[in-house]
Amino acid sequence: MSKFEHFSAQMAIDAVRKAALLCAHVRANLTADGALAKNDKSPVTIADYGSQAVILHLLQAATPDIPVVAEEDADALRADDNAALRAQVFAEVRRILPQLGNPEILAAIDRGNHTGGPAGRFWTLDPIDGTKGFLRNDQYAIALALVEDGQPVMGVLGCPELPCGHEATAKTGCLLAACRGEGAWLYPLDAGEAAPVKVSSTADTALACFCESVESGHSRHDWSATVAEKLGITRPSVRMDSQCKYASIARGDADIYLRLPTRPGYEEKIWDHAAGCLVVEEAGGTVTDIRGKPLDFSAGRTLRHNSGVVATNGRWHDQVIAAIQAATPA
Ligand SMILES: Nc1ncnc2c1ncn2[C@@H]1O[C@H](COP(=O)(O)OS(=O)(=O)O)[C@@H](OP(=O)(O)O)[C@H]1O
Ligand SMILES: [Mg+2]
Ligand SMILES: [Mg+2]
């Protein structure tokens, strides 16, 4: 690993950990006035804005020349109607970074407006992935990746509600990190030693555990049930919010993640997949779209050359793709 990648991985892990503290504090105290609906009707909370402010401020300090593609912007926060929400964001960010003034917080959030593309380096951030899960007190993730010449080369997934192991005593909260060519690693979310992670070795698709979105608006549950049947799977799917699904595949808890498009024309966002995709690949798994094409992170802010997502332990990925082709309309 180059010196730059080593430095940026440590810094990214630290930034995600700080944002996770903010998210946990907001979630423990969240009331109905802590969230807004965006233009596309999807929710955004104090924690989405606060997490983005903390991470983008830290990225700006450490790598000022690397632009960022992030989900949120501060437009709604600047509106007079949202003064109360804005004040809560400022207060939450200052619990983590006490020196930051209000204008700096808004400016940090607005640093995420890069267009992406095929050349050079950029960061991509989802400050809270699975905002609906966060609001339901369920799974969510903080996802940060470094993309170089269209390829994720470093990824960090903070998963504050995912247990760090399977034993009953395992702490809640883990973080997965990967650098291209260096494997994937599992850390306790707060602090502590890393352990390598590997995908499952499940050899028979009939024994596979498959996971998908909670929201039927994000992935076709009826089609995935048909795909599962074609693969001989009898266990029901595990429905889980956010890129924690990628974390589950990387750790071998699940074998297949299906994200089958609910409507033609929806373009998946790069921040919803870059970190998770690298973590799974570095754990030995395979990630493609539903036609078996690699995810193309070089096309801007979205995966516009892809349709849906499939992640597996890599043993029988082609069989899963074939089952999807047979189960879904052309
Ligand atoms: N129509 C459609 N199709 C596919 N994906 C969509 C769609 N609409 C929204 N989104 C994105 O889904 C992100 C969270 O999805 P998940 O499947 O991981 O979580 S969930 O179980 O549905 O809550 C969610 O990310 P966050 O906004 O960060 O929560 C959205 O970017
Ligand atoms: Mg998301
Ligand atoms: Mg988000």
Ligand SMILES: [Mg+2]
């Ligand atoms: Mg969102």
